[in-house]
Amino acid sequence: MGLASSIVNMDSTHYIKDLTTDNITRNVIAINSQCPEPRFRLLLERLVTYLHDFARETQLTTSEWEATIKFLTEVGDACTEFRSEFVLLSDVLGLSLLMDSINHPRPSSNNELGGSLVPTEGTVLGPFHTHDAAHLAHGGLISHDEDGEPLLVVGTVRDTEGRPIAGAQIDVWENNSHGLYDVQYPDRDAPDGRGILKSDEQGNFFFRAVVPVPYSIPNDGPVGRLLDQLKRHPMRPSHFHFMIFKPGYDRLVTALYRRGDPYERSDAVFGVKESLVVDIGPVGDVEGFSAKYGVSPETKLMRYDFVLMSEKQMRELQEQKAKEAKRT
Amino acid sequence: MGLASSIVNMDSTHYIKDLTTDNITRNVIAINSQCPEPRFRLLLERLVTYLHDFARETQLTTSEWEATIKFLTEVGDACTEFRSEFVLLSDVLGLSLLMDSINHPRPSSNNELGGSLVPTEGTVLGPFHTHDAAHLAHGGLISHDEDGEPLLVVGTVRDTEGRPIAGAQIDVWENNSHGLYDVQYPDRDAPDGRGILKSDEQGNFFFRAVVPVPYSIPNDGPVGRLLDQLKRHPMRPSHFHFMIFKPGYDRLVTALYRRGDPYERSDAVFGVKESLVVDIGPVGDVEGFSAKYGVSPETKLMRYDFVLMSEKQMRELQEQKAKEAKRT
Incomplete structure (x- = not known):
C-alpha cells in the first residue's frame, strides 16, 4: 500500500493527531494497514478513500450526514428474517x-x-x-x-x-x-x-x-x-x-x-x-x-x-x- | 448532469435493459435524474458513481457483497435509542x-x-x-x-x-x-x-x-x-x-x-x-x-x-x- 510511509512521526502505535480534511484519509488508511489480511486491508483502503472523497467532493453538510445515518438506521429497522x-x-x-x-x-x-x-x-x-x-x-x-x-x-x-x-x-x-x-x-x-x-x-x-x-x-x-x-x-x-x-x-x-x-x-x-x-x-x-x-x-x-x-x-x-x- | 443524453433509445419512461458492468452506472444515474431536487440528485449521482467504482475497481466478489450486507444488517440490529x-x-x-x-x-x-x-x-x-x-x-x-x-x-x-x-x-x-x-x-x-x-x-x-x-x-x-x-x-x-x-x-x-x-x-x-x-x-x-x-x-x-x-x-x-x- 505504501501509504504508511507518508505519515509524519509515525511510530509503532501510530500518530493520529491534528487530522484535517486534507490528511485524514491517508492517516485512517495507515492505521487500518495494521490489518493482517491483505484483501480486507485493500477493501478498507478503497472504501475509506471513496467514502471520504464523496464527502469532500459534495461538501456533505452535517444535516445531510445526519439524514444518512437516520436512513441507514431505518433500513436496519426494516430488516426481518424474510426481508433484507x-x-x-x-x-x-x-x-x-x-x-x-x-x-x-x-x-x-x-x-x-x-x-x-x-x-x-x-x-x-x-x-x-x-x-x-x-x-x-x-x-x-x-x-x-x-x-x-x-x-x-x-x-x-x-x-x-x-x-x-x-x-x-x-x-x-x-x-x-x-x-x-x-x-x-x-x-x-x-x-x-x-x-x-x-x-x-x-x-x-x-x-x-x-x-x-x-x-x-x-x-x-x-x-x-x-x-x-x-x-x-x-x-x-x-x-x-x-x-x-x-x-x-x-x-x-x-x-x-x-x-x-x-x-x-x-x-x-x-x-x-x-x-x-x-x-x-x-x-x-x-x-x-x-x-x-x-x-x-x-x-x-x-x-x-x-x-x-x-x-x-x-x-x-x-x-x-x-x-x-x-x-x- | 448531461449524462441522460448518452443513453441509447431513452424515451419518456427511460430504457433500462441490457445493463452491464460498463453501462449500468450512467443508466442508474439517468433514471435517478427524474428527481426534482437538484442537491439530492447530485448526491445520488455521486453516491452511485463511487459505489459502482468501488465494486468495479476491487472486483468485489459475491461473498464479499454478502458479508457487507450481513455486516450492515448487524450494525442496524445493534442500534438502540441510546446507541447509534x-x-x-x-x-x-x-x-x-x-x-x-x-x-x-x-x-x-x-x-x-x-x-x-x-x-x-x-x-x-x-x-x-x-x-x-x-x-x-x-x-x-x-x-x-x-x-x-x-x-x-x-x-x-x-x-x-x-x-x-x-x-x-x-x-x-x-x-x-x-x-x-x-x-x-x-x-x-x-x-x-x-x-x-x-x-x-x-x-x-x-x-x-x-x-x-x-x-x-x-x-x-x-x-x-x-x-x-x-x-x-x-x-x-x-x-x-x-x-x-x-x-x-x-x-x-x-x-x-x-x-x-x-x-x-x-x-x-x-x-x-x-x-x-x-x-x-x-x-x-x-x-x-x-x-x-x-x-x-x-x-x-x-x-x-x-x-x-x-x-x-x-x-x-x-x-x-x-x-x-x-x-x-
Whole structure:
C-alpha cells in the first residue's frame, strides 16, 4: 500500500493527531494497514478513500450526514428474517446487477470461448430464493395458486459446445397471480411457487406453473420512500427465476422476462436483458406439444435453452475482464 | 448532469435493459435524474458513481457483497435509542472528523480572518450529547461521581478580535471515573456528568466536575468486531466535551484532551488536535485560584480560552474552502 510511509512521526502505535480534511484519509488508511489480511486491508483502503472523497467532493453538510445515518438506521429497522432491506437498497442502486456482471461476466463475442453456443446471461438473484423448495419429477406442478394462468415450462441445459448437461439441478421460483412470492404470504406454512428439478440425459426438463405477473418490490419501508423521492416506480416486470448448477460449471443465476410487459423497459432493479425476454403464447401454437406434455392447447408455454459456462471458462474470462478493468 | 443524453433509445419512461458492468452506472444515474431536487440528485449521482467504482475497481466478489450486507444488517440490529452503531461506524472510519472539518473549517493562517485570535478548533461531537442537562450557576458541580478526582474548569469565550462574548451557552459533558457517560449507566434516571452554563459579561465561566478518564467506545457490537479485524484498539483518550453557542456565531463543537494520556496519539475516532490538548495540574499551582474559586489547592485545574468565529466569518471561509476543493 505504501501509504504508511507518508505519515509524519509515525511510530509503532501510530500518530493520529491534528487530522484535517486534507490528511485524514491517508492517516485512517495507515492505521487500518495494521490489518493482517491483505484483501480486507485493500477493501478498507478503497472504501475509506471513496467514502471520504464523496464527502469532500459534495461538501456533505452535517444535516445531510445526519439524514444518512437516520436512513441507514431505518433500513436496519426494516430488516426481518424474510426481508433484507439492505439487499433491496443494493438492488435499486444497481449494485446487485453490477455484482452479477462483475462476478459472472459474459464474453463480448462467443469467439472468446471457442464454443458454438452463447452462454445464457445472468441477472439479479433477488431476495426471494429459499432453501426449502421440494424436489419435483418432470411434469410436476410447482404452484398452488388457483387464480393463476396455467403455464408449461420446457427447457434444455447445454454447454457452450451444444452438448447436453445431464443431472443439472434446476431451482425455479416465481410469484403468484397476486404478485406475491410465498415468503410474502401472511400464513406461509410450506413452499409455494418454487421447486427443484434435474435435467434428464438429453439435458431436458419440463414442469407446470402459473404465468408470473408484474409486482411491486416491498415499498412500505425506507427504500420505498427513497424511490418516491427519486420519482421512480417500484415495479418489476413479470419474470420467472432459474438457478442452474452442476459441479464443474459456473452456477447460472438468471430469470426469464415476459415480452410486452408494461415494465419491460423500466425494471426497478435493472434486471432485464434482451436475451432473457421470451414470448409466452398458447401451447397449441407448437405442433404436438399439447399431446406430448399432456396439457390443454390453451395452457401458456415458456421455452428456453440454457447454456452454461464451465468453471474453467468462467475463471479465464474473469481474469481477462479484471485485466481489462485495470487498463481502463 | 448531461449524462441522460448518452443513453441509447431513452424515451419518456427511460430504457433500462441490457445493463452491464460498463453501462449500468450512467443508466442508474439517468433514471435517478427524474428527481426534482437538484442537491439530492447530485448526491445520488455521486453516491452511485463511487459505489459502482468501488465494486468495479476491487472486483468485489459475491461473498464479499454478502458479508457487507450481513455486516450492515448487524450494525442496524445493534442500534438502540441510546446507541447509534452507524454513528460509531462513521467515527471509526474517520468520516465524523471529516464532517466537522468540512463544515466547520478553520483558517490556514489567522490573517484570513483579519482577527487577532486564532479560532478554537472543532472536533467530533460523539454519540453522548443529550438535551436534558441541567442549567448551572457558575461554580456549580456537574458530577455525582464520588470516586472521581475533583476538577475545577475555568474558561473564557471571546471572538477573534479578543472581545468577550457574554451570554454564550456552554454545554459540557464528560465521562465518570469508571469511563462511563451517564447514558451508559444501567439505572440512569437523571443527567450526570453534564450541565449548561452561560458566560458572564466578561465572557468568563467556571464550574466543578471530575477529571475525565480514557475509555473504550462501545465495543461489543459489529463495529467492535471490525476494529478487532483491523487490529485497532477501541480506546479514546481522556477528554471533556464543550458545545458553545451564541446567535451570530458559528456553533463550536469541541473537546479538550488531557496531555500525557496513553491514547493521546491513537484516538479510535481520530478526534485529538494539538491545540485542544491541555495540562491538568493542581489548582494550587496558580496563585490565588484556590481562594478565588473556593476549592482546595489539591483540586485539579483545567483552563481554556475559547474563541468563536462569527457566522459571517464561517460562511466566507466555507465558500473559500469549497472553491479550493474544486480546484484540487
